[in-house]
Amino acid sequence: MTLMKLVISFVKFNFIFIALSCIRSIVSEPYGTSLGGHYGVNDLNEHVHSTEAPCDVCPRHGVCVPPVQCPAHVRPGARNPRCHLETQIGVCCFTGVSHAGKYWHRKRSNRASINVEDVKAAHNQSRRKLQMWLLRAEGLQKEPYAVVNVTSPSYGHHLSLVTYDERAQRLGRGALLNLFAAQELKSRQALTDDELALRFTDHTDGPYCPPNPPCPEVPSKYRSVDGNCNNKDNPSWGGTHTGYGRLLAPSYSDGVWAIRISASGEPLPSARAVSTALILDGNHPSSNHNLLFMQFGQFVAHDISTGVVYTLANGKPISCCDGNGEAVLPPEMQHWACAPIVLDEDDVFYGQFKQRCINFVRTQLAPDFDCSVGYATQMNGASHYPDLSHLYGSSVEKMSQLRAPGGLLAVFNDYGRELPPLTHRKECLNVHDGAACFESGDNHGNQVISLTVLHTIWTREHNKIARALSALNPGWDEDTVFMETRRIVLAEFQHIIYNEWLPLLLGSKIMQMYGLTPSAGYALAYDPETNPSLSGEFATAAMRFGHSVVDSQLTVLSRQRKGVYESISLPEVMFQPSRLRIKPFLDRLLLGLMWRPMQSVDPFVTEALSRYMFHGGNPYGLDLAAINVQRGRDYGIRSYNDYRKLVGLQPLADFHQLAPSAARRLSSVYASPDDIDLWVGGLLEEPVEGGIIGTTFANIIADQFTKLKRGDRYYYEYGPDVNPGAFTPSQLAEIKKVTLSRILCDNSDGIEISAASPNAFFRSVPGNEPVPCDSPLIAAMDLSKFKE
Structure with missing residues (x-):
């Protein structure tokens, strides 16, 4: 062998050795925290260190992504080396969001066709x-x-x-x-x-x-x-x-x-048995976040996800x-x-x-548009995009019913106050003469009165902007006024989600890692290969973290009366929205939502939801916690341990890894850690840095909102090279001034609200004290930039 051949062989060997050593890396927990919450669970020693350093450059043209974005890495025999993301450790992915690589595709293609x-x-x-x-x-x-x-x-x-x-x-x-x-x-x-x-x-x-x-x-x-x-x-x-x-x-x-079924092959425990043993009633108020944060979260969830039974x-x-x-x-x-x-x-x-x-009825199924057969896929009754479908409807027919002349949304004029239009369906529990029951784009706007308040606020925002645009552009017909207004209002809504709500939910590190923070100008993240559709895991478990932060009481404040006007038990205003006809009620409830703390994310759910939900005139209601567990099983959601592995955490091998109280409760209903339902396990985790939810839910939610950004051609930040309805740079700059506080200031009744905190989702803590609505700290959008 010549000297040159020896050198070439040595170089090849070293290259192969380096590549293989990278491929052999174990996916460890890069940014998780110990399972805990209010059960005081012990440290699980989850930061398992690989003997191999993370790759600086992925081999085989792999792409470094957060583990949740590469589901194939959890398949038996998968070799996905760790790698460096900007702020965290990820995995080298060779399959994209596919669940298997080329080997499995070849294996399938080699199989004889079905007879x-x-x-x-x-x-x-x-x-x-x-x-x-x-x-x-x-x-x-x-x-x-x-x-x-x-x-x-x-x-x-x-x-x-x-x-x-x-x-x-x-x-x-x-x-x-x-x-x-x-x-x-x-x-x-x-x-x-x-x-x-x-x-x-x-x-x-x-x-x-x-x-x-x-x-x-x-x-x-x-x-x-x-x-x-x-x-x-x-x-x-x-x-x-x-x-x-x-x-x-x-x-x-x-x-x-x-x-x-259970990992043992037996039936899983009753969802109510799980709820009774693990999802208790408790009072653990958030130190900073208010109930408006909770209520906006439900408003977002209803927009993008509506299960149809x-x-x-x-x-x-x-x-x-x-x-x-x-x-x-x-x-x-x-x-x-x-x-x-x-x-x-x-x-x-x-x-x-x-x-x-x-009572529990399974979710209706949806067919695949590729004409294939396969396992059951549940139907989303709303569009998957954050597009205010619960305000405008999800069909042309519904939208036409909700419209009014002049490019406005229809309203019920209640002695000079605009409320959502009244519905002719008997979907409210108070149907006596004079009782109000309101229409909405998704037919669910009356579910709880604080949700109806947000429907009211956004209806008013549309009409406020429509009137201004009509005056600025007298040559526009009412269809143009309506659609241009809808385009602006949707952009405001998306900006508040990504700029105000998500950062408080996920923390800045995860926002940065997933590229969720709004850009200075146009965003460059669009990917036509990204399917934005919601995952079942997001809809049935991760996004349902919000049920843990609901408080049992709605507090109605009065600044004029300098104190609490009344406290209302939550079940008393489910499908009973008539209190909105009391003239100062909307302002007073908004004040209460901004003042009262929400509950912390933990395995505690108020009895208002776990015993008395929708009770009407009965001495008992439904158990939402049990329904959540059963809904996850309805969708075929895998066990909590499987999703711990998916996001890069070590699975629980034994209940005794946990603190005695948690181990005792979990083992009293589940036969194995591999039986724990995802929604239950996710609530047990300590929050990520700067956020309020644990690692598993944070990654599932961050991944979903990344898909909703990358896979949405009409996302508000995209320029004319992507978005057929792109805003000009000056218009986009105006939209990015908008905050939820501005929306509330502009669309409350102004009876008792004349000020708001700059960050509407934080309580009045030092640095976030209320300021007058005309303060420069609550910037207003200059609609003159939308003059044609």
């Missing part, structure tokens, strides 16, 4: 099964026991999830056809568990294929009302009635739709319980969408009312 006869048989079986299910459901319409009584707490829950759009039912039936076909093909061993889990089923044609939405050849300047036509190549991404995405493959016990064919709510909750209906009498929550006979609360069953 045509198997496909035909699956289609025929699917159609027969759907017909049988629909006939069974039609028969239940005539049975009183199968319909929820309007006086039951479950009726309020139904109002929170119902949709009046017939298209949802048609798509839901199509999704069932494809689901049944997947079940049949799996039973014939034509589909493997891996193919289902990894979504390698696009080589099968489902019996139902929804058409892609029609889109204009020249992109509209304005965002569509239903979220469609945002992405040129994938026009259905983020649209209304499309399915939630997945961070990890679901954990269905049959691989397709059956609810998750199955109903009877006539639209009536399905009952899975007998005798108003005194027993679970026998399986042969249940609707196929039933998954009732079973209560112990000696339940500490419900036992005194002889309740043995909490």
